[in-house]
Amino acid sequence: MTKLEAVIQPSKLEPVKSALIEVGVEGMTVLEVRGHGRQKGHTEFYRGREYTVDLLPKIKIETVVSDELVDKAVAAIIRTAQTGKIGDGKIFLTKIDEAIRIRNEERGAAAL
Amino acid sequence: MRRRGLSALLLLGICVCSCAVWAQTTSPDRIAKLEQQVTAAQGAADNAWMLVSSALVLLMTGPGLALFYGGLVRKKNVLSTMMQSFAMMAIITVVWGIVGYSLCFGRGNSFIGGFEHVFLRGVGTAPDADYAATIPQETFMVYQLMFAIITPALITGAFAERMKFSAMAVFLVAWSIIVYAPMAHMVWGKGGLLNAVGGRIPTLDFAGGTVVHVTSGVSALVCAWVLGKRLGYPREAMPPHSVVLSFIGACLLWVGWFGFNAGSALAASGLATSAFVATHFGAAAAALSWSAAEWLHNGKPSVLGGISGAVAGLVAITPAAGFVTPMSSLVIGFIAGAFCFFMVAKVKAKFKYDDSLDAFGVHGAGGTIGALLTGLFATSAVNPIFHDPVSGATLASGVFEGHFRQLLNQFLGVAIAWVLAIVGTLVILKIVDVTIGLRVPAEHEIQGLDLTQHGEEGYMWEASTV
Numbered sequence: 001m002t003k004l005e006a007v008i009q010p011s012k013l014e015p016v017k018s019a020l021i022e023v024g025v026e027g028m029t030v031l032e033v034r035g036h037g038r039q040k041g042h043t044e045f046y047r048g049r050e051y052t053v054d055l056l057p058k059i060k061i062e063t064v065v066s067d068e069l070v071d072k073a074v075a076a077i078i079r080t081a082q083t084g085k086i087g088d089g090k091i092f093l094t095k096i097d098e099a100i101r102i103r104n105e106e107r108g109a110a111a112l
Numbered sequence: 113m114r115r116r117g118l119s120a121l122l123l124l125g126i127c128v129c130s131c132a133v134w135a136q137t138t139s140p141d142r143i144a145k146l147e148q149q150v151t152a153a154q155g156a157a158d159n160a161w162m163l164v165s166s167a168l169v170l171l172m173t174g175p176g177l178a179l180f181y182g183g184l185v186r187k188k189n190v191l192s193t194m195m196q197s198f199a200m201m202a203i204i205t206v207v208w209g210i211v212g213y214s215l216c217f218g219r220g221n222s223f224i225g226g227f228e229h230v231f232l233r234g235v236g237t238a239p240d241a242d243y244a245a246t247i248p249q250e251t252f253m254v255y256q257l258m259f260a261i262i263t264p265a266l267i268t269g270a271f272a273e274r275m276k277f278s279a280m281a282v283f284l285v286a287w288s289i290i291v292y293a294p295m296a297h298m299v300w301g302k303g304g305l306l307n308a309v310g311g312r313i314p315t316l317d318f319a320g321g322t323v324v325h326v327t328s329g330v331s332a333l334v335c336a337w338v339l340g341k342r343l344g345y346p347r348e349a350m351p352p353h354s355v356v357l358s359f360i361g362a363c364l365l366w367v368g369w370f371g372f373n374a375g376s377a378l379a380a381s382g383l384a385t386s387a388f389v390a391t392h393f394g395a396a397a398a399a400l401s402w403s404a405a406e407w408l409h410n411g412k413p414s415v416l417g418g419i420s421g422a423v424a425g426l427v428a429i430t431p432a433a434g435f436v437t438p439m440s441s442l443v444i445g446f447i448a449g450a451f452c453f454f455m456v457a458k459v460k461a462k463f464k465y466d467d468s469l470d471a472f473g474v475h476g477a478g479g480t481i482g483a484l485l486t487g488l489f490a491t492s493a494v495n496p497i498f499h500d501p502v503s504g505a506t507l508a509s510g511v512f513e514g515h516f517r518q519l520l521n522q523f524l525g526v527a528i529a530w531v532l533a534i535v536g537t538l539v540i541l542k543i544v545d546v547t548i549g550l551r552v553p554a555e556h557e558i559q560g561l562d563l564t565q566h567g568e569e570g571y572m573w574e575a576s577t578v
Contacts, residue, residue, distance in 0.1 A: 045410045
């Protein structure tokens, strides 16, 4: 089992979500976060004072999938979230030790 | 022959009887009654307008100012900021009823009123002809109360996000008695030193440019200086947490200001109309000039800038509203918007004081420039306020009409407001600091005043846990 953490542009949430469901991903958690990579922030003005905003709004999608699905899920994200410009985001993969379904205490791949 | 004579007699009789009846329908009694009814009708119109104006001015404080200021502070302080305005609505009302109204509008001397109206004694439905001859004195009292409420509330912008609630309450009550009452009396009270009618230094202040805005704005500057900067200022960014709230507040201020300025005509009259229009034009012009200045300076016109400009224009037109033409209002507004932008964007940074919500930059500076411009633009064509004491002929009002001395009078009135505000505020702040303490402890300031002063959070938008 592998955990995918994808930080993407907020405007890409709907296409990415749809694509993941299409390839068979059945569960995910979506977080509203702030962050930046190489993308510079922007300046805002309030009453004559300049503020540099370098933590930009992003969406983070977390989903745990069985190893056979990882490549398809990664491809789905890249296909829908990529624009070619700085700020597209990143995907991180980690190995998961265990997954448990709370409802009926199923474990392993069956719990995904 | 006899029949014709009889008809003539009958006709004469009818004529005589008709004359008698006609005389009765236009007797002096009926005319007097009609005159009474006309006066009552005018009084009813005036009273209706003044009650509405009173409500409009209160709306300016709650929720106008509460929203305007609330949106400008950080999220953790939104409630405490609004509470400061709300507290004034409650506390000043009591103080006003007990002693405030009497100190402002009682007879007293040229500097302060007397005690004849403590506990609102003698304030009822009968008009006080010295102030407003066609409305109940009680209406006049409650209208003025709304001014007494918003003036200290304006000062809260200077010490937002760091002042103790208890200290603020004590300070502002003392301030309204020691600074506001004398200023209001001098400018508007019967026999006041600065009263346009009869004062030794007749200052033209239609709705409170000096009484409300200069006093509160300058006091705000003193407060900002005495209390010191917020932790992290100016290094850390502290942008408004909700320009949306500030926008709504500013629009409520604009609309409410019609009660503030046009209501100061104290009647539903042509002068009220004139002040209404001047107010609106001043706001519009200032919004444009602040936005233009910002567009040139920063490259983009911000919403916060636009609404700040409008408020600056409303402040500046306040002393002028009932004395100037609509076109002059545009000029006054245009100047005020640019001037206040300069004060807020440049002067504040240069002198490094933390006037958190620009109470001085907008109200102190806007009120000062507005009062001086009033001296220039006031015209007797709009409001024949000055009369020759012997002949009764109307005299020129302002400098452009030929009354050059008026600019000096305005300057003196403004200077007195500055001195009274500075001295009064310093003294009261010192006493409150020594007894209660002015600032919250640093950990409380970091946590936020909503939680530490009021035990509340402004927004609990996380998912419900029930």
